[in-house]
Amino acid sequence: MGNGQASGARAAVPVSSIARTVESGLRRRHAAELRLKIYGIAAIGFALLALAVLLASVAAKGYTAFQQTYIAVDVHFDREKIDPEGTGKTDDLLRGDYEGLARAAIRGAFLAVKGRRDRRALGKLLSSGAGDKLRRMVVDNPKLVGTRRRVWLLASDEIDMLNKGYAKRNPDGSATKVSRKQVTWYDALAKNGAVERHFNWGFLSSGDSREPEQAGIWGAVVGSALTMIVTLLLAFPLGVAAAIYLQEFAPKNRWTDLIEVNINNLAAVPSIVFGLLGLAVILGFFGLPRSTPLVGGIVLALMTLPTVIIAGRAALMSVPPSIREAAHAIGASPAQVVFHHVLPLAMPGVLTGAIIGMSRALGETAPLLMIGMVAFIVDVPSSFEDAATVLPVQVYIWADSPERGFEEKTAAATLVLLAFLLAMNAVAIFLRKKFERRW
């Protein structure tokens, strides 16, 4: 097209000559067509490959975090260390030196080890939280005091990394962050079948910790849930109300035009700006408490509001005018038309939009950093005004931590986050498929 030959073959030239010219160009033109197709396929291939690599790398890094290394040792539940006065009361039992019990137990497995430094290094095979399990066992069953029992205790992060093959073994017998002697002890334990990997319940049920082997995401999951509740309670009713007004009642004038432009622009404002708004207005001006699900939820609600409004308007718009006219005809007031007839019919669409908005809010991190939800919080939050963190922020905090053990925890937390998002989107798709009506 438009390149030379056609104009050269004007009028006087015989028809066969035109055909020849076209013929000669065809090969080139089809090659160009093929090229464009190949570019297109390559582009799609690149995008899909990127998605696959992203998901695969997270999954490959993260799946190991769902198992944790445990070491079996013979624990002597020494009365002297647990409850020296022999009261047997839960309060006294709680106060026992369980860490000492755990250390004594692992020393018992290597009686030949002498010397303060070596014994301390031996104790380091176990996690600093290994005693917690013993405490729980004793409090649940006080009869254990004074007995001996083989118990699987949480290994330290370094041993866990060695067991999972992340710590590199050096030629001199040591390994990353593990000394030569510790490696020998570990190998001896492993040979006796005293090292095993068990499912990591602690990861799903406990709060954050400085020690990777004890860190869990439950605190962040609860924080996310509380934050999402606030977001939902604010963004959904307000968003739907605004959508109803703008779509059904608003007169077409300068003001409603302004609101509309405004909402479209708000939807494209960078999320971090909402964080600044939260910091300056909600924390600074209204003085609500920092780092709490309440403030996080308000900020995220302001952020998701435009999404909910836009989706809500689209859903209301798709209800045909005949419904409105029929309702008017039987004497419904304008408000009754909308609330009794149009809104119920538009609800699936409205809900789908709200869920998609919520899933975006669930994955959002930046504005929450601004309002201080990045604090290190061990306790699981129990109210909207407790300091809390959320899943994506937990991912960010762990990704920043230098310990190797946190890398797999980060990836695993990401997997959990993605699972939640997947579930929400699946619900949205289900709602759409199930209730969508073609008018």
Add this chain to the structure above:
Amino acid sequence: MNTSMTLLVVAVLAVIGFYLGRKRALVAADGLPARLHSLPSYYGYYVAIWCGLPTLALFAGWLILQPIIVDGLVIGALPAAQQNLPTERLGLLLNDIRNIARGEAASESTPMLLAAARHYNALTGLGHWMLAACALSLAAVGLVVARNRVAPGLRVRNAVERVLMGGLILASLLAILTTIGIVASLLFESLRFFEKVPFWEFLFGIKWSPQTALRADQVGQSGSFGAIPIFAGTAHITLIAMVVAVPVGLFSAIYLSEFANPRLRATIKPIMEVLAGIPTVVYGFFAALTVAPVIRDAGELVGLSVASESALAAGVVMGVMIIPFVSSLSDDVIMAVPQSLREGSYGLGATKAETVRNVIIPAALPGIVGAVLLAVSRAIGETMIVVMAAGLAANLTANPFEAVTTVTVQIVTLLVGDQEFDSAKTLAAFALGLVLFVFTLCLNVIALRFVRKYREKYE
């Protein structure tokens, strides 16, 4: 009695009001709803609104005013020496008092502060009791008055619907309020920043080192706030992202809309949109722990020195994130090109590729430009990828293998962690936020105008 308890009681009263109102209306109409002006439940709503709405208004006003009054009273009760402190110091003092009153850690606790905190708690408690008493009596009065006014001829539907409409209008004004809040807070804090650092120095200075010293004799005590390296770094990473996203997004949109059969299109499109649904913090993790090491190792293989937080890693991953924006927006505009244009082109003997190049792209160009501008605005405002994978050092460089920093990274680093109020360092974050907001807003407005104009052309 705490505030949430009071609110709960008011809510219960409103529900009771609903039933009382409905019942009274039915009784007044001798059990024949047709004699009523409105449906019976509207009489219930009418009473409930009279019971709940004024009370809620009282609540809101009270909760805004009470802290101000209490603060004033607490300050008034302090010794004169403290009362004459400058405003900022007084604010800090008040903060300490509040923290002690809540039982949290304060920076100091002297007997004077403890006494003030006790005073504070007493006043707050008193306020809440008074609020509860006023609110409950107001609710009760509203309930009784409204119930007594209920009569079959009362036009309650109109009243209830007016309140409803007011609520709807308020909800849609919230978007405007949010914008006003954003602009006001950014402007206000930025103006305070520009009192300390000249506007032109901020916008055109080429040295960024926001560390202000704590002691006057410290080295480099006056931070310098020239934002050009940050803007350059943002542009740099955005450019890399666009180099990835625009061709990939555009070519896949062209393929999906012009060449692919509908089945393939229906499968591929949602899968590509998954890319847009993945949280940015996940991309950040991916960039920092997977892509950056790969790029560094590859660079070392060919003898290049690559920073572990290179602009390239952050930019490429950001590009991947933005692909679905470009592709689905361009897909929309390509699909919107009227079929008659395509058919005209085919009729002249053009191949599909020639039609795309000579007819569809020119026709869709404004829409595509709009899509790219929206993607640029998205890239500039993106935070987590660059926070996790790009550097902190404000280098002025064009080398994609070096670390650069962006506006969003600086906002996060300036504001996360311990903050000194009123320091130029904290306020600088708001100035950067203002620049970010204004710039992305302009991009969005221009982009939306492009898209809209284009749509009008073919509708």
